[in-house]
Amino acid sequence: MGLTGNETFTISGITEDIKPLKKVQVIVKKEDGSEIKFQATARMDSKIEIEYYRNGGLLQYVLRQFLKREPILLLKLQKLSEILVRQFSKKVRFPKKQNNLLLWQWRM
Numbered sequence: 504m505g506l507t508g509n510e511t512f513t514i515s516g517i518t519e520d521i522k523p524l525k526k527v528q529v530i531v532k533k534e535d536g537s538e539i540k541f542q543a544t545a546r547m548d549s550k551i552e553i554e555y556y557r558n559g560g561l562l563q564y565v566l567r568q569f570l571k572r573e574p575i576l577l578l579k580l581q582k583l584s585e586i587l588v589r590q591f592s593k594k595v596r597f598p599k600k601q602n603n604l605l606l607w608q609w610r611m
Contacts, residue, residue: 509534514543521556523548 513530524544531539547553558564566580 504531504539506531507534514545517545521545521547521553523550523553 511532516527
């Protein structure tokens with residue numbers, strides 16, 4: 504494919520009717536503006552992996568399950584999440600909308 508690591512990847516169809524091993528469309532936009540399109544299999548092999556995805560990852564899923572039982576920790580975790588968001592926002596250029604898709608770009 505001739506990828507350099509400076510491409511923007513757009514994955515469409517992953518949120519609609521999500522199920523294990525769903526086929527999705529991937530569009531790779533290169534720095535010169537050219538695009539490569541292909542179909543891929545989303546490697547969510549089970550329903551629990553889909554739940555992890557919906558919750559933003561395994562850690563967030565576990566924390567939400569824990570907080571259902573331990574709501575006192577919620578304030579401390581909210582403060583921690585604010586700190587993490589501030590650190591994360593220094594590395595990520597927040598999304599720009601293009602063709603009704605949100606694109607995230609990582610700063611090196």
